[in-house]
Amino acid sequence: MTEAAIQVGALAKEFGGLRAVDGVTLSVAAGERRALIGPNGAGKTTLFHCITGTLRPSSGTVRLFGREVTRLAESRRTALGMGRTFQISNVFTDLTALENLTLALLGTDRRKWIVHRPIGAFAHLRERALEGLERVGLADRADRAVRELSYGERRQLELALALNSNPRVLLLDEPCAGLAPLERQRISQMIATLPRAITLVMIEHDMDVALGLADRVTVLHRGRVILEGTPAEVQANPEVREVYFGHV
Amino acid sequence: MNRTRAAVILVALAAAAALPHVAGPFWMGLVTQMYIFGLLALSADLLLGHAGLFSLCHASFFAVAAYTTAILQVRYGVPTALAAPAGIAAGTALAAVFGASVRTRGVYFILITLALGYVVWGVAHRWSSFTGGDNGVTNVPFPRIGAVGIESHTQYYYLVLAVIVLCAFGYRVLVRSPFGLGLRGIKASESRMRSLGYRTGLHLYAAFVLSGALASLAGVLYVYYNRFVNPVAGSFPVSVEAVLMAIIGGTGTVVGPFLGAAVILGLRNWVSSFFELYAAVMGIVFVATVLWAPNGIMGLAARLRAARAARG
Numbered sequence: 001m002t003e004a005a006i007q008v009g010a011l012a013k014e015f016g017g018l019r020a021v022d023g024v025t026l027s028v029a030a031g032e033r034r035a036l037i038g039p040n041g042a043g044k045t046t047l048f049h050c051i052t053g054t055l056r057p058s059s060g061t062v063r064l065f066g067r068e069v070t071r072l073a074e075s076r077r078t079a080l081g082m083g084r085t086f087q088i089s090n091v092f093t094d095l096t097a098l099e100n101l102t103l104a105l106l107g108t109d110r111r112k113w114i115v116h117r118p119i120g121a122f123a124h125l126r127e128r129a130l131e132g133l134e135r136v137g138l139a140d141r142a143d144r145a146v147r148e149l150s151y152g153e154r155r156q157l158e159l160a161l162a163l164n165s166n167p168r169v170l171l172l173d174e175p176c177a178g179l180a181p182l183e184r185q186r187i188s189q190m191i192a193t194l195p196r197a198i199t200l201v202m203i204e205h206d207m208d209v210a211l212g213l214a215d216r217v218t219v220l221h222r223g224r225v226i227l228e229g230t231p232a233e234v235q236a237n238p239e240v241r242e243v244y245f246g247h248v
Numbered sequence: 249m250n251r252t253r254a255a256v257i258l259v260a261l262a263a264a265a266a267l268p269h270v271a272g273p274f275w276m277g278l279v280t281q282m283y284i285f286g287l288l289a290l291s292a293d294l295l296l297g298h299a300g301l302f303s304l305c306h307a308s309f310f311a312v313a314a315y316t317t318a319i320l321q322v323r324y325g326v327p328t329a330l331a332a333p334a335g336i337a338a339g340t341a342l343a344a345v346f347g348a349s350v351r352t353r354g355v356y357f358i359l360i361t362l363a364l365g366y367v368v369w370g371v372a373h374r375w376s377s378f379t380g381g382d383n384g385v386t387n388v389p390f391p392r393i394g395a396v397g398i399e400s401h402t403q404y405y406y407l408v409l410a411v412i413v414l415c416a417f418g419y420r421v422l423v424r425s426p427f428g429l430g431l432r433g434i435k436a437s438e439s440r441m442r443s444l445g446y447r448t449g450l451h452l453y454a455a456f457v458l459s460g461a462l463a464s465l466a467g468v469l470y471v472y473y474n475r476f477v478n479p480v481a482g483s484f485p486v487s488v489e490a491v492l493m494a495i496i497g498g499t500g501t502v503v504g505p506f507l508g509a510a511v512i513l514g515l516r517n518w519v520s521s522f523f524e525l526y527a528a529v530m531g532i533v534f535v536a537t538v539l540w541a542p543n544g545i546m547g548l549a550a551r552l553r554a555a556r557a558a559r560g
Contacts, residue, residue: 052443054439054442054443073442073447074442074443075442075445075446075447075448078442078443078444078445079445083443084443086439086440086443090437090439090440090443091437091440092432092433092436092437092440093436094432094435094436095429095432095433095436099429099432102426102429103429103430103433103441103444104444106426106429106430107441107444107445107446108444108445111426112426112427112430112446113426113427113454114425114426114427115421115422115425115426115427115428115458116421116422116425117421117425117426118421118424118425119424119425119426119428119429120424122426161440161444162443165443165444165445
């Protein structure tokens with residue numbers, strides 16, 4: 001049995017009286033691609049926030065490659081190999097695409113503390129940042145301010161930022177949200193060609209994308225896991241059809 | 249374009265170097281002040297223009313450094329070689345304490361730094377047995393290190409100019425360094441920076457202390473220029489003006505804070521010679537800046553350049 005990349009144990013998160021995540025236990029094996037689906041308000045994004053450290057869970061545990069990280073700061077989890085994208089593009093709009101990538105590369109690098117040399121002096125860093133942009137097809141946008149990029153390009157950059165922080169586990173929060181079919185295909189293609197060494201956990205509303213990319217699927221509903229299985233099992237399950245597609 | 253910029257810098261430096269030969273002591277004094285307060289504005293702008301933090305306590309570091317140097321030099325006869333570094337160290341140490349305010353953001357940060365600034369002013373004002381109260385500390389001599397000493401205001405002008413130029417180049421490297429890029433990243437999106445592995449609180453704290461050190465240096469330059477220091481140096485208006493200078497000149501630039509200092513100090517000298525309510529005039533200038541030139545003089549200049557380029 002391979003070591004679990006992510007283990008979530010009896011995790012709950014309350015906002016006031018609302019239990020957004022209500023006792024979720026799940027385990028994602030290293031190298032696995034897991035889709036997290038469920039209707040709006042199922043607690044998917046909240047669960048993500050608890051795993052990445054953006055939010056502290058009310059109770060329960062989070063383990064990353066066997067190591068307990070429940071109380072660890074988000075930046076420390078990133079250093080341990082956790083990477084994520086955001087549902088609403090969270091990129092540095094005032095900076096250029098190249099600067100965005102450079103920040104991603106420096107995040108887990110001690111050179112981020114250097115004050116006495118301009119960034120231009122790090123030729124190697126620039127090369128790697130350009131490579132990172134190339135990987136998502138944004139090489140020709142390197143010196144453009146991100147605020148001038150299209151919505152679709154920002155989604156590509158969003159993915160590039162997460163990939164270049166050198167993650168072993170990548171949590172993708174609706175990577176294709178709001179994209180036209182063609183762009184959607186492009187992003188899911190990019191995700192599909194990621195090396196298997198990176199464990200993927202992905203929230204996705206588009207069933208075709210989610211089921212096409214995932215090895216296994218976890219279905220959340222009202223903060224609880226109602227089913228976990230292969231894409232085929234999930235598609236065939238009547239309960240899922242009920243909560244996900246409503247009464248037919 | 250880069251050649252133009254180099255030419256502008258050279259001309260400005262030549263003009264600055266020539267100034268004592270063509271201008272009288274009044275103008276030389278005004279320009280010296282412009283350098284010193286420009287440096288203070290630059291220090292505040294490391295937080296405002298790069299990290300997005302609006303600090304209202306920079307006069308505190310400025311004043312604590314000035315008082316420390318003045319008290320050591322005047323009351324205890326400590327030589328400049330120790331008194332000046334001690335001033336910078338004291339101001340920086342205060343910044344290391346006040347830096348805890350980076351746990352807050354936005355309006356809370358503004359209010360906390362405002363309150364901290366008032367504490368320092370209050371101490372300078374009320375603890376008169378140590379600080380000299382409203383009279384402050386007087387008779388600060390010109391700086392002297394061993395056999396080498398400043399003998400005149402002209403010599404001091406050149407000393408300040410040299411320090412300012414060094415600081416400006418060092419600052420430029422700092423804001424373009426990985427650390428400086430990190431600050432701009434935090435300003436643009438702190439949540440993303442955290443998820444990329446940055447300890448944003450520590451990053452901002454380091455920037456706060458660096459910024460305080462620069463403000464302290466300005467304070468030491470100030471006390472040797474002014475020859476005395478009183479609670480006004482640590483007062484709220486000085487903190488506000490530092491930030492206003494940066495905004496009027498153009499935040500996030502190196503030259504902007506100095507231009508802003510020139511505008512504010514120049515206007516104050518000119519307007520107050522014939523109009524009592526000069527503060528009202530400054531207010532109008534500030535409102536006009538925010539309305540029509542939100543990126544300050546440097547922003548206006550960039551806009552003019554872009555317009556000219558567009559016309560061909």
